[in-house]
Amino acid sequence: MEGSVAGLIHGFSVALDWHNLVYCLIGVLAGNLVGVLPGMGVLSAISILLPLTYGMPPVGAVLMLAGLAYGAQYGGAICSILLNLPCHPPHAVTCLDGFPLTKQGKGGTALGITMMGAVFGAAFGILQMIFTAPYIAKIAFSFGSAEICSLMLLGLLAGSTLAKGSPLKGVAMTILGLLLGLIGQDADSGIERFTFGVLNLDDGIELVALSLGLFGIAEFLRSVNNIAPIDTAYAKLGVSDLRPSRADMKKAAFPVLRGTLIGSLCSLIPGTGPTIASFVAYAAEKKISKTPERFGHGAIEGVAAPEASTHSSVQGDFIPTMSLGIPGDAVMALLLGALIIHRIQPGPRLIIEHPDIFWGLIASFWLGNLMLIFLNVPLIGVWVKLLMVPYRFLFPSALFFICIGVFAAKNTLFDVGTTLFFGLFGYLLLLLRFEPAPILLGFVLGPRFEENFRRALKIAHGDLHTFIDRPISAVFLALCLLLVGTQIWVRLRGPKTRVAIPTSVLDTE
Amino acid sequence: MNFWQRSVRQILLALLGLFAIVAPAAAQDSYPNQPIHVVIGFAAGSGADTLTRYFTDKLQALAKQPVIVDNKPGATGNIALRAVTEAKPDGYTLLFSANSNMAGSRYLFKDLPFDTVKDFVPIASFAQIAFIVVVSPKSPINSIADLTAFLKKKQGALSGYTNQTAQLSTEYYKQLAGVTTTPVSYKATPDAMRDIVEGQLDFMIIDGTFGAPQVRQGQLKALAVTTAQRSPSLPDVPTMQEAGVANFDFSPWWVAYAPKGTPQPIVDKLQGWMLQITELPETADFLKDVGAVPQHDTGPQADARLKAELPKWETLVKAAGIEPQ
Amino acid sequence: MSLLHRRDYYAGALMMLIGGGAAYVASHYRMGSLTSMGPGYFPTLLGVALAVIGIIIAGSAAYAPAPASAEAPAPRPDWRGWLCITGAALLFILLARYAGLVAATFVCVFVAALGDRDNGWKESALLAAGITGFGVLLFSFVLHVQIPIFGSM
Numbered sequence: 001m002e003g004s005v006a007g008l009i010h011g012f013s014v015a016l017d018w019h020n021l022v023y024c025l026i027g028v029l030a031g032n033l034v035g036v037l038p039g040m041g042v043l044s045a046i047s048i049l050l051p052l053t054y055g056m057p058p059v060g061a062v063l064m065l066a067g068l069a070y071g072a073q074y075g076g077a078i079c080s081i082l083l084n085l086p087c088h089p090p091h092a093v094t095c096l097d098g099f100p101l102t103k104q105g106k107g108g109t110a111l112g113i114t115m116m117g118a119v120f121g122a123a124f125g126i127l128q129m130i131f132t133a134p135y136i137a138k139i140a141f142s143f144g145s146a147e148i149c150s151l152m153l154l155g156l157l158a159g160s161t162l163a164k165g166s167p168l169k170g171v172a173m174t175i176l177g178l179l180l181g182l183i184g185q186d187a188d189s190g191i192e193r194f195t196f197g198v199l200n201l202d203d204g205i206e207l208v209a210l211s212l213g214l215f216g217i218a219e220f221l222r223s224v225n226n227i228a229p230i231d232t233a234y235a236k237l238g239v240s241d242l243r244p245s246r247a248d249m250k251k252a253a254f255p256v257l258r259g260t261l262i263g264s265l266c267s268l269i270p271g272t273g274p275t276i277a278s279f280v281a282y283a284a285e286k287k288i289s290k291t292p293e294r295f296g297h298g299a300i301e302g303v304a305a306p307e308a309s310t311h312s313s314v315q316g317d318f319i320p321t322m323s324l325g326i327p328g329d330a331v332m333a334l335l336l337g338a339l340i341i342h343r344i345q346p347g348p349r350l351i352i353e354h355p356d357i358f359w360g361l362i363a364s365f366w367l368g369n370l371m372l373i374f375l376n377v378p379l380i381g382v383w384v385k386l387l388m389v390p391y392r393f394l395f396p397s398a399l400f401f402i403c404i405g406v407f408a409a410k411n412t413l414f415d416v417g418t419t420l421f422f423g424l425f426g427y428l429l430l431l432l433r434f435e436p437a438p439i440l441l442g443f444v445l446g447p448r449f450e451e452n453f454r455r456a457l458k459i460a461h462g463d464l465h466t467f468i469d470r471p472i473s474a475v476f477l478a479l480c481l482l483l484v485g486t487q488i489w490v491r492l493r494g495p496k497t498r499v500a501i502p503t504s505v506l507d508t509e
Numbered sequence: 510m511n512f513w514q515r516s517v518r519q520i521l522l523a524l525l526g527l528f529a530i531v532a533p534a535a536a537q538d539s540y541p542n543q544p545i546h547v548v549i550g551f552a553a554g555s556g557a558d559t560l561t562r563y564f565t566d567k568l569q570a571l572a573k574q575p576v577i578v579d580n581k582p583g584a585t586g587n588i589a590l591r592a593v594t595e596a597k598p599d600g601y602t603l604l605f606s607a608n609s610n611m612a613g614s615r616y617l618f619k620d621l622p623f624d625t626v627k628d629f630v631p632i633a634s635f636a637q638i639a640f641i642v643v644v645s646p647k648s649p650i651n652s653i654a655d656l657t658a659f660l661k662k663k664q665g666a667l668s669g670y671t672n673q674t675a676q677l678s679t680e681y682y683k684q685l686a687g688v689t690t691t692p693v694s695y696k697a698t699p700d701a702m703r704d705i706v707e708g709q710l711d712f713m714i715i716d717g718t719f720g721a722p723q724v725r726q727g728q729l730k731a732l733a734v735t736t737a738q739r740s741p742s743l744p745d746v747p748t749m750q751e752a753g754v755a756n757f758d759f760s761p762w763w764v765a766y767a768p769k770g771t772p773q774p775i776v777d778k779l780q781g782w783m784l785q786i787t788e789l790p791e792t793a794d795f796l797k798d799v800g801a802v803p804q805h806d807t808g809p810q811a812d813a814r815l816k817a818e819l820p821k822w823e824t825l826v827k828a829a830g831i832e833p834q
Numbered sequence: 835m836s837l838l839h840r841r842d843y844y845a846g847a848l849m850m851l852i853g854g855g856a857a858y859v860a861s862h863y864r865m866g867s868l869t870s871m872g873p874g875y876f877p878t879l880l881g882v883a884l885a886v887i888g889i890i891i892a893g894s895a896a897y898a899p900a901p902a903s904a905e906a907p908a909p910r911p912d913w914r915g916w917l918c919i920t921g922a923a924l925l926f927i928l929l930a931r932y933a934g935l936v937a938a939t940f941v942c943v944f945v946a947a948l949g950d951r952d953n954g955w956k957e958s959a960l961l962a963a964g965i966t967g968f969g970v971l972l973f974s975f976v977l978h979v980q981i982p983i984f985g986s987m
Contacts, residue, residue, distance in 0.1 A: 040977070047553035047580060048978050054566055141703050168891060172849050175884045179856050179877060185585075186873040187694045190673070190831055193873055194859060199591065202584035217919065224915030224949050270699035325722060326699045327554070334554030340722075340798060341563055347726035392953050396946035397965050399919065400939055403926045404969065408979050411581055412588070413927045413987075420923040432845035450876045451696060458693050459709050461665055462869040514960065546980075579980060 004130050007351075011359025015367055020060055020360065027064035028368045031071020032375065038079065038087040038216065038398070039208050039405020042072045046334050050341075058342035059356050063364045065338055069331050070122065070314050070365070073274070074372045077114045077307055078383050082107050084219055085398060087405075089211045090274035090310045092440055093162070093282040097295060097302030107387065110303050111380045112244040113252045115373060117308030121260045122369045125315025128264055130362055133323040133351075136268060140320055143269050145456035146466050150476035151269070152449035155276065157483050158283040159441040164296030167487075169434050177442020178449075180205055188454055200414040207275075208409045209418040210443060212402050214436045217423025220395045222430055252304035255285050263309030267316025271448060273329050274313040279441045281309035287483075315365060322358055324348060540600055540775050544575040547603045547765075548593050550586030550610065553578075556638075556718030556799065560763065561605050563795050564635060564786060571782045585673060586610040587621065594623040598770035600779070604629065607638075607761035609674040612818055616826040617673065619833045626819075629766040631811040632776055633783035634804035636796055637762040639717040640678055640735040641743070645708045646727060653686075653733050653752035656712055660688035669705060669713040671695045673831075677822075678714045678735055678759045680829035685754050705729065717742070717760075717800025736760040742797045762804055764811045780808055846892025850885045857881025918949025934984035935974055939966040 014020060034045040046065055053061035076091040081098030094114075101110040143151075160174040161167060183194040184204030195201040244252070259281040266277035285305040286295045295302050317328045325347035327333035336346045344354055351358045386394075406419045426436050460466035467473050547565050551557035561578055569576040581589040586606065596602035611625040642653065650656050660666050668683075668690040670676040676692065683689060693710065695701040698719055704710045706728065714735065721742045724731045731746045737758040739748055749757035765783055767776055786792055787803040796803055806814060826833075857878045866872030922945040929938035943965045947958035973979040981987065 043553055045977070047558075047578070050553075050562065051566065051569075051578075141707055144704065144707065144709065145700070166891075168887060168894075169845070172884060172887045172891065175880050175887070176849075176852065179852070179880050179884070182877050182880075187696045189864065189873045191863065191873055193863060193877065194856070199584050199587060202587070203582065217923070220919050220946075221916055224919060225912050225951050270703070271697055320699070324728070325726065326702055328699065330552055330554050332554075333552075334558075337554050337556075337559035337562070340559050341566075341795075343795065343798060345722045345725070345798065347722050347728065349726050390952075392947065392950035393961055395919075396922070396943045396949075396958075396961060399922055399946045400926070400942050400965055400969060403923060403930075403942060404935075404939075404973055404979060404981070407930070407981065408973075408977070410583070411579055411980050413931055416923065416927050416930075420920065420927075423923070424920065428848075432841060432848060434845065450871075454871050455693055455695075457869050457871075458691060459667060459704070464869060514956070518959070518963070577978070577980075 007355060007359040008130060008363065010355060011361070011363035014059060014356050014360035015063070015363035019057075020063055020364065021367065023056065023060035023064040024067050024364045024368050025371055027067020028071035028074075028372050029375070030064075031068040031073075032075045032372060034068065035072035035075020036078055036087060037075075037405055038085060038402050039212055040408045041088060041208060041405075042069050042331050043334065044408045045072075046331065046338075050334070050338060053338060054341065058339065058344055058354075059360050061338055061342060062335065062357055062361055063368075065335055066318065066361055066364065067368045069317075069335070070311070070368065071372055073311050073314050074115075074118060074376050076310070077303075078111065081110045081114070081303065082383060082387055083394065083398065085216050085402075086211055089207055089440065089444075090278045090313075091307075092211055092215060092275075092437065093278050093306045094303055095215060096162075096164075096282070096437060097297070097299050100296070100298035101300070101303065102387070104298050106298070108380055108384050109244045109248055110300070111383065112377070113248060113300055113304050114307045115377055115380075116244070116249065116252060117256045117259065117304045118311045119369060119373060120256050121263055121308035121311030121313075122315050122365065124260045125264060125267070125312040125318075126362060126365045126369075128312075128316060129319050129322070129365075133319055136319050136323060140268050140270065140324075142472065144470070145452040145459060146470050146473040147476065148269065148271065149449055149452035149456050150467060150473040150480070151272075152445045152452065154476050154480050154483070155280055155283075155445050156442065156449065157480055158287065159279055159438055159445070161286065161487075162279065162283055162435075162438050162441065165433060165435050170438050173429075173434055173436060173438040174442040177439035177444075178446030179442075180210065180439065181443040181446040182450070187451060200412065204447075205418060205443075206406070206409055206415045207440075207443065209406050209415040210422050211440055212406055213419040213422025214426035214429075214439060216398065216402050217419060218426030218430055218436070220399060221423060221427040223391065224395065248300055251300050255281075255301040255305035256308040258284060258288070259305030259308035260312040262305075263312035264316045266309070267313045267319065267328065270320065270326070270328050273317070274310040275440070275444055277309040277313040278306035279444075281305040318361070318365075321346070322350060322361065325350065540778060541572050541574045543601055544577055545572060545601050545603060546577050546579050547605055548579045548581055548589045548596075549605050550582060550584075550589030551580065552582040553580045555582075556716055557605075557607075560636060560638075560718065560796075560799060560801070563792075564605070564765075564783075567786045567789070567792070568782055571785065585614070585617070587614060587618065590614070590625065590629075591622060593766070593768050594628045596768055598768040598772075600767060600771050600775035602768065603632070603779070604766040604768075605763060606766060607674075607763050608815055608818060609677070609761040611764075611815060612822040613673065613677065613826065615819070616823050617831060617833055626816065628769045630769055630771055630776055631806075631808040631815070632765040632767055632779045633787070633808055634762055634764045634806040634811045634814075635783055635787050636801045637736065637760055637804050638799070638801040639721075639740040639742075639760050640675060640714050641717055641720040641724060641729075641746070641800070642682070642712060642714050642732045642735070642749070643705060643720060643724065643729040644712045644732060645706050646730045647706075647708060648711075648730060650712075650732070651730075653747075653749065653754060656732060657686045657688060657753075660686070660690060660711070663711070666690045666711045667693050667709065669693045669695055669701050669710040671698050671701050671716070674761055675714050675716065676831075677825050677829055681757065681759050681825055682714070682749070682754060684828050685757060702728070721798070721800030734760075736802075738802075740800055741793070741802060742800045762814075764806075764815075776808060840895075842895030843892050846888045846890070846895065849888030849891060851888075853881045853884025853886070853888055855881070857885065914951065915949040918945050918947075922946035922949070930981050930987070932986045934986070935970055935979075935981045936966055936983055938981070939969045 076088045079085045079087045080091040080094040084099035086092035160171045262281045263277040266272040285301045286292050321332040406415050565576040593604040723729045733749045733752045734740045860874045860877035863874030864872035865874045922942045926938045926942040940962045944962035947953045
């Protein structure tokens with residue numbers, strides 16, 4: 001404990017050096033910008049900025065790149081809430097309740113709550129890193145293939161209830177997502193599945209293309225020439241609730257806490273990133289809530305929890321990376337690559353050999369998040385004014401940003417075509433009264449579920465009992481049964497009397 | 510439209526016209542006078558990417574033009590290969606690739622729209638990465654001899670791999686040592702790390718870029734390196750040959766390529782620069798960090814070397830039982 | 835028959851089609867067994883499950899009573915909007931490949947803007963020009979996106 005406090009003090013002395021402050025500021029500003037732009041993503045941005053960091057001292061480089069990573073999360077919620085357009089997959093769930101809130105004139109409130117969740121989530125993640133970094137290895141390593149498989153199953157079951165429509169259609173969408181996720185090379189056998197010879201599909205469908213097509217282009221197709229009544233109403237309601245009310249904050253408090261915990265749990269398990277964390281947090285809130293019907297129509301918990309979980313997950317992702325040298329995802333891998341280019345060896349000895357970097361980074365997390373709050377909270381008013389721009393100017397611009405953003409993810413125009421395809425397909429689904437959100441969850445979880453299921457069995461030499469024998473896995477499976485059990489019980493109990501749902505005045509559905 | 514709008518429009522049109530005239534007039538006098546793009550078939554952040562960025566940074570200083578890394582991951586590197594064959598052979602699009610990709614792809618895939626030997630002009634080789642045979646630090650096995658003996662006795666031993674190159678090298682070892690294991694694949698290295706440390710896997714052959722720092726920090730125990738010579742980054746670790754597996758030499762070496770048809774003077778210039786970079790002591794130091802050594806083949810030498818290796822790859826792929834896609 | 839009836843019928847039919855198709859394609863991959871799943875096992879399972887759900891959805895459309903709240907009728911087909919949006923994206927791809935970022939951006943925004951009935955030629959062109967200027971500055975100069983400003987990729 002003392003070591004941590006001493007380290008932290010040292011870290012602040014490093015981070016407050018004005019050079020490093022500037023690097024951190026540039027990083028978070030760039031991150032915020034990237035977060036607001038659809039598609040592009042932190043990965044593309046970091047790989048573009050990486051060469052610029054060669055001339056910088058390593059501490060500065062790391063602070064800047066890290067700032068990009070967590071700064072991007074601040075921008076991500078804006079378009080989701082105000083425009084129903086998820087710029088990045090972790091913020092896709094935020095659309096579900098964020099946009100209805102905007103339609104009720106409470107877009108500013110939603111953004112304010114998001115900030116709240118962001119700060120809390122990030123702070124938790126940072127504290128986690130400071131005090132629990134040594135124990136993380138133990139936790140992370142006890143999640144073997146069987147445990148991850150059971151967890152994925154739990155996530156899938158919980159996720160199919162995400163949709164606000166018919167649960168059967170929700171399950172169908174989840175399965176569709178699972179199938180889409182299987183497109184590409186099967187790691188186990190090496191063969192290509194469902195690619196029909198198309199080389200660009202060998203690595204599967206690009207998540208960002210799928211997400212922006214289903215949620216972005218499909219929405220444009222639905223809303224074009226259809227949105228006139230909302231236009232005038234926005235102007236009338238104006239920017240009423242810029243500040244979240246006391247009541248809102250109270251309602252959001254526990255969801256933020258729960259979301260944060262879920263996010264930090266997900267950050268410890270390799271392969272579960274902010275996207276999964278946000279979906280799980282949303283599903284959990286909906287399950288726990290006494291009034292789940294409100295979700296999808298502007299429930300503040302549905303915004304607070306996933307956002308908090310995303311932020312805590314991203315901060316938590318740094319832990320295995322900085323303390324073990326094992327990158328949790330591609331962004332962290334790039335950060336490690338930056339360290340290597342600066343001749344710094346990542347791994348458990350980093351904290352001893354380069355305390356500047358380790359503790360300086362942690363201190364910069366505090367400073368960076370602070371900078372972001374100071375930057376974003378005043379901007380909420382500006383963003384909400386964005387709603388004043390008529391939709392007929394917004395959507396063509398957004399379409400362009402989507403096209404170029406998706407291109408930048410993998411430098412290929414094929415992905416832009418994919419986005420268009422899923423835009424059209426997604427619109428078809430909307431017309432048929434499907435809710436596309438669970439597709440994303442199935443897409444992300446499905447392949448991991450299959451991969452870990454097969455691997456767990458290979459390691460256990462074909463013994464199915466391995467899922468029950470291993471305690472953590474057994475716990476998750478028990479939760480699955482609980483979940484399914486309560487679903488069935490609720491059904492058998494009979495339909496409840498309908499509760500009046502506070503739909504927005506402007507709901508055209 | 511009012512006067513203001515009309516003026517703006519006119520100015521824009523004029524600017525557009527100007528650009529249209531100026532842009533194509535790229536002077537061809539001396540190379541390079543534009544940014545150079547280096548395409549690689551790996552995602553940003555991967556070991557290959559880190560390796561590449563070191564060299565592109567140095568190349569940029571020599572070429573006095575920005576050298577940009579184009580990550581085109583996918584299809585085991587084939588997307589990048591195809592992109593380069595479709596690029597103009599003017600020296601502004603290059604490829605960094607490993608022999609495992611160039612040789613392996615021939616036998617792992619049918620109907621590729623390019624030929625990895627004929628459609629690319631090698632410029633120079635620049636690095637060779639060691640793969641490391643690792644076990645858990647808690648494992649009682651301390652040498653390859655131990656490992657082979659262990660595998661011969663144990664039923665259903667498990668070996669892991671995260672990419673095709675590692676898979677092939679494992680098969681090579683199994684073939685030469687006369688053992689069998691059940692291979693377990695991993696999409697992500699952290700998952701593999703976890704399973705090897707926890708002892709779920711009996712051994713793994715792992716990429717040196719990731720593995721060398723882990724071994725040095727004690728997270729993994731190294732039994733041998735797959736190169737023919739000891740790796741400077743792990744000088745205490747014997748080679749597979751020293752450890753008793755005769756003729757074992759399996760480690761990817763990286764070459765800079767230009768598309769077929771690139772003018773020879775440009776290729777020669779690039780070759781000069783690449784060889785200059787690989788001679789730097791700084792390069793050897795950097796590569797040591799990532800478990801690699803510099804290479805110094807000229808273009809023609811690299812070409813001959815690759816061609817000599819092709820039969821070995823063909824046998825390997827067949828032995829591993831991988832179906833050509 | 836009410837409109838809803840027909841819509842769920844098609845919804846179910848689409849799921850049946852996709853599920854059935856996936857199961858068919860996947861069944862040609864090696865199956866393996868539950869404890870040693872081959873590449874075909876899981877997708878076939880999923881395809882069949884999806885098809886079954888599709889049948890249930892379509893079936894429920896025929897037998898379920900019409901819900902109490904009135905369902906909004908399907909929107910009138912808006913070909914102008916749809917064609918413009920789709921066309922804009924396609925043109926972006928084409929022009930980015932062969933003509934460069936400026937052309938691609940301008941045409942994309944221009945055509946998409948025309949999809950809205952309230953946008954005229956001049957307004958769309960102005961919006962497109964503005965976005966092009968801003969976009970090229972941001973994406974090409976600041977963010978170094980790999981599409982040439984002019985010329986083919």
